[in-house]
Amino acid sequence: MILDILQQHDVVSKQHATATPLTGGVSCEIYLIEDQQRRFVAKRALAKLNVEQEWFANTNRNIFEQRYLTYVGDRLPNYVPKILNSLEEEQLFTMEYLPAEYKDWKKRLMVGECSVEVASRIGQALGDIHALSWDDSNVQALFDSDENFYQLRLEPYFESLISNHPSLAPQITALIERVATNKRCLVHGDFSPKNILVSAKAIKIVDCEVAWFGDPAFDVAFMLHHLLLKAHHFGQSDYCALAQHFFDAYQNALGSSHYSQLEPQHIVTLSLYMLLARLDGKSPVEYLNADKKAQIRQWILSQLAHPASSVEQLILGVKNDVH
Known part of the structure; x- marks a missing residue:
C-alpha cells in the first residue's frame, strides 16, 4: 500500500522499489x-x-x-x-535513513551508558526549539493540535490514572487543565530517550507526531521522568546526573527571560504524574516487574503528598532514594 502511494507520486520506481x-x-x-x-x-x-x-x-x-x-x-x-x-x-x-552509527538513547541508557555530554546536548536542543518558537502566533496556527494532544497524552497519561487513583482526581483534573491551556511554544510531546538518536557527535530528534503548540513544561518533564525512572530501576544515581545536566542545558538554551515564565513546581508535578502514568496508565514501561512498580509507586505517592519545590530537589530526592 505504501509503495503504491509512493509510486503514484513518482517517489519510487515501479520496477525496483521494496518496503521492509x-x-x-x-x-x-x-x-x-x-x-x-x-x-x-x-x-x-x-x-x-x-x-x-x-x-x-x-x-x-x-x-x-x-x-x-x-x-x-x-x-x-x-x-x-x-x-x-x-x-x-x-x-x-x-x-x-540515518547511518548505523545512530542508536536511540534508550538503548544506550539501558546498558548503563550514561554520558552527561549527550544529556547536555539533548537539553540544549530542546531549549533551542522552545526558544525559537516561543509566543510565535504563526507556529501556534501551524500546530493547532489540541485534539491529538488530548488523545495521545492527556487522556492516556493522566485521565486514565483516575480509575486506579480516585483520591487524586481533583489534582489530576487541575493538571490536565493547566497543561491544556498553558500555550507558549512548539512542544514535541514525546521527548523521550527512545526518540533521540545519538551518534558520537550529534543527535537527531524523531517521532514527533504528538507535536503541539503548548506547555513547554511537558517536554521537560517527559524527559526527566524517563531518566528518573531508570535511576529507580537500576538503583543508580548516574541517571540523576543525566537529568540534572539535561535540565541545566535546557535552562541555558531557553534563556532566562523565557525560563522565568515557567514554574518549577509545575515541572515537578508533571514529572511525578508522568512517573505514575508509566506504572498505572495506558502506556506502562516494559522493564519493571510488579515488586519494583509497587516500590516506585509508594515513593511517587509520598512525593505527591509533599512535592519538591524545585526540579533540583526532585532529582536530589530520587538520588537519595536509590542509594
Missing part, C-alpha cells in the same frame, strides 16, 4: 524503502495504537509530525533528520 517494515513504535507503520541505490524511511500513522489497552488516535497526527520536521529542519537542521517527501493528503512522509 521497521520496528520500534506503537503508533505508526514505518518502512525502509530501497529503490536501486536509494534508501530512505517512509512513515504513516496507525488509527489504533499497538498497546494492551484500547487506544485510538486521529491519523492526521502524521501531518503535524511532517510539519515539526520541516519547521525545525528549516531552522535548526542539525537536530532532525531531513524530510524528503511530504504527502500531507495521504498522511505519509519520507525522510532520510
